[in-house]
Amino acid sequence: MIKNYIKTALRSLFKNRAFSFLNIAGLAIGVACASLIFLWVQDELSYNHNFEKHNSVYTIYENQTYEGKISTFHATPGPMAKVLKAEIPGIKTAARTTGGDGDELFALGDKIITEKGRFADPEIFSILKLPFVSGNATNPFQQLHSVVINETMAKKFFGDINPIGKTLKVNNEQEYTVTAVFKNLPKNSSFQFQWLAPMANIDHKQPWMNIWGANWTRTFIELEPSANLTSVNQKLQHFIADKTKKTNTTVCFLFAMNDWNLRDNFVDGRMSGGRIQYVNIFSFIAVIILLIACINFMNLSTARSEQRAKEVGVRKVVGAGKGKLIGQFISEAVIMAFIAVLVAIGLIYAAMPSFNNLVQKDLGVDIVAPAHLAYLIGIAVITGLLAGSYPAFYLSSFNPIAVLKNIKIKSASGTGLIRQSLVVMQFSVSIVLIIGTIIIYQQIQHIKSRQLGFNKSNLIYINLQGKQVDQFTTVYNDLKQTGVVADAALSDNPALQIGSNTDNYSWDGKDPVKNPLISWQNVSPQFLSTMDMKLLAGRDFYNEAALDSNNVIINEAFAKQMGKEGRIGGIIRDGSKKALAITGIVKDFLYNDMYASAAPLLLYCHPAGTSVLSIRFKNGTNLQDALIKTGAVIKADSPGYSFEYQFIDDDFNQLFKTETLTAMLAGVFASLAIFISCLGLFGLAAYTAERRIKEIGIRKVLGASVSGLAGLLSKDFLKLVGLSCIIAFPVAWFFINNWLQSYQYRVTINWWVFIISGVLAMAIALTTVSFQAIKAALMNPVRSLRSE
Incomplete structure (x- = not known):
């Protein structure tokens, strides 16, 4: 029986090639787009998960009050790490590093390269558990002038030679011995250093480096498994104030490693979003695109199913039961959904290099991974069941005598309204995405065109060593x-x-x-x-x-x-x-x-x-x-010394990296959402024209013009797009206005953005529908009326 269902489904697909192409293409593109976004989201959510202890590692932040406003900083006093473990129960290990990945000049003979890294306390190895590939993994900092490097840096200087025990000259001053090599850290890690060297080499260079009143170092800690975070924070709160013996407003707290990438924005001393906002936005967009694609698939499937009434009548006459007909229609929809998912997998692999270039990541897809496999199979099964359920139960209930006598079968109650509602939903979402893309682009340009107070053109800088x-x-x-x-x-x-x-x-x-x-x-x-x-x-x-x-x-x-x-x-x-x-x-x-x-x-x-x-x-x-x-x-x-420079222009553009990525992704996925919606609209227009073919023939015989007939077939769809605009405009304003509130210096939302978006959506819909409308209007009326 299953073999027969598959054979019938494939026969139906080939018989209606254009319809099958539209249906499969729409769902495949939607699944591929959503899958790419979910891969990006998964990468963001798994930031720092390469570190074994990511659930128990924290960094210390400070809230300081100035003029009644609380500012948050990650720099801490130099002596802090050494006394934390002894004085605050629950802290297992504490370590310092320099504030960020700084540039230092490394030389081996004529090979001179600037590499990014940090000076750190030896306890940092216990906290981060770096994946060492060679050398002393237990205590790499036994020597004062030792350095730990990653695989890429080792390859640059030593090629295939074992670097352990070899020396590199730092800043043309001191020889450092390579004591260990660790694997390159992944891109979705907050740490991107190529080397680590003992903090003891620099923490005595300035007198303020060892006083409690100066913040210059990052302090990382690992909590005991049994530690109570709230209790540790309470003891840490006034830790610096107690040490300085001064009344100050500095309040310390722990900031979890799992939040460093996602929730690193603080407003008035409190966590206030960060990249998690964009993760939520794009997760929502992915769900919406997937929903649009599934709606499209179901809409086209149900619309086309009514053309198979005679087939159902014949099958019933020759003995097909209702159960077999239901199984046939559902299996056809599920098979078509699975084909769409297989096409989507091909699209994902084809688009991955371009997508990685766009988001500046090294994402990969593992189809056989349980989560990925369950996601793809789930989409195929659920979409197929939903799309096949209507024709299965509706068509299998036809009276075969009425069907074969050409008695017109009434559509199920509300079917047309549901179909129209789905079209409105699709275009509403697409219009919201168009408006969002325009406003985000305006916001970026608004900031970029702001007067900086200095000239950033033709300006470079060099980090001196x-x-x-x-x-x-x-x-x-x-x-x-x-x-x-x-x-x-x-x-x-x-x-x-x-x-x-x-x-x-x-x-x-x-x-x-x-x-x-x-x-x-x-x-x-x-x-x-x-x-x-x-x-x-x-x-x-x-x-x-x-x-x-x-x-x-x-x-x-x-x-x-x-x-x-x-x-x-x-x-x-x-x-x-x-x-x-x-x-x-x-x-x-x-x-x-x-x-x-x-x-x-x-x-x-x-x-x-x-x-x-x-x-x-x-x-x-x-x-x-x-x-x-x-x-x-x-x-x-x-x-x-090497000559390595950076343009101020590039630094300026980097400040808008997240917003620029958001604008590009929103634009790409808004375009794809429109495209998927138009595929469905194209199919529905063809279906409508086919159903009204005799009406069109009669109107032509009575003198109707091609333009008049095209307008007649198009106006119903344009009304739906117009209704979509009415729904989309307030929704878009609400979400975009909320997004803009996070920026002190922001663009004003202009009314013309909504007009342009609406006109664009109407133009796209009209272009899509007009093709089918004109094609139907140009048809010879003799062919459409000859059966009468």
Whole structure:
């Protein structure tokens, strides 16, 4: 019997090739799209799951209150990790690392490469349980000058030679011995370091590195299996305040590894979303696309089934029972759904490289994985059962005598209304996605076109290593001699990334209760001119940095914070009560957060100890030529160091990485949702034209024009799309408005976006339906009426 069902189903598929193609294509595309999104979601949700202890690993965050607003930071004092285990029950292990994956220069003979990594305490290996492939996995930091590297770094320097025991020179200063090699960390890991070296090499370099009042290191801990998180947080809350013996507003808490990627956005000291918002959004989109595809499949299946009434009548006359007919129709739908799923699998594999390039991941699909297999089989079975149930029970109930006598069979009650409702639902969702895509794109462009307060074009920066800072004067003069460099300057950080510190700044008239968060940066005298910033009052730093050792330049926001003392000649005192004179006020420029207003900023003229060299090329310069000449200068004046640069433009675009990805994915999947909906609309238009073929023939005989007939067949569908617009507009406004609320600097939702989206949807629907309508209107009426 099953063999007969399969044979009949395949015969029906080949007999109605166009209909079968539309039905299978729509479901296959929907399943493939949803599957790709779910793979992305799965990757995001499994972030850091490569670490064996991901459920018990935390990092310490701090909430600090400034001007009544709570700000959240991940930097902690240097001495903190050493005393946590002894003083707070439940903490199994604690370790420090430097704040992020920093650049250090590694050299082996003539091979000089900058690699990203961290200095860390040896306890970090117990916490992370790195997958070592060779070397001392138990205690890799037995030596002070030891380094642990990943497989890629080992391959770069040593090829196929065993690197254990070999040495690499770091920053042209110290030889470090390779003691272990670990497997490359996956992309869906918060840690992306290529090397780790003992923290003991650097934690004594500055006096503030070992005091409780300075935050500079990341602190990671592992909790005991029996530990109570709430209890640990309560004891940790005022840990720093107790150590400093000062009344301050610093509150510490544990932030779980499982949340680092998904929920790392904090507003006023509380967790407020993050990438989890986008995971939820795209999970919803995946479900909606899958739903549209399934609706499409069911809609076309039920619409087409009514054309098989005579077949049912004949089968009943020759003895087919109702049960066999039900089994036949359901099996046909399920077989068609399985074919669609098989096609979808092919589409997934074909689209995977492009999708990975779009989302910048290395996703893979394992069809035989239980979860993936259950998902695909479930879609095929459920969709097939739902699509086949209507024709199975409805058609199997026909009176064979009535059918074979050509007596018109009435459609089941409400069938037309249900079919129309499904079309409205499909296009409503598609219109919402179109509107969302437009608004997201507008928001990104709105921020990108915002005045930064400096010129980011033709601007690069280099992370300096070792003693490169000492060569600045020579490098600067030689860069100017190239003819392609307009200016160059030193600073602690790139222009878009500036650190913050209260440093207990004070001035006359300051409210002693208030302790505002102040950003600061050490720079060389050329900083403002290199950044192309505008001085509003006063003067720039002198070319001789020593002349401005007691002077500072502040921005507008800081001047407003100071009130009447925020003027040229005003005095600011730092934590050591040293008096600093304001010599200039610079126009506000944006950094760190592109969506917020400019924060108070102070610039010191202290080039010694800085670590970033910014270089501005002259306008109209050929960038490739400029980079070649600049690289030659850097290598000549700093032998043994590499020339590795970064464009500020690229850093700026990286700040919108998530939003840009959202816009691209929303646009792609909105287009596919429209396409799937149009496949269904195309099939329904063909079905409608076929049902009204005699009516069209009569109207043509009576003088109806082709355009009139095309309009007659199209208007019903356009009404449905119009109703979709009415439903979609308020829904889209509600969701998009809520999404925009998370941005301080945001675009206004304009009415014309809805008009454009509606007109676009109407135009697409009209184009889809018109093809079938015109085809039916052009048909020879003699052929459609000859049976009468």
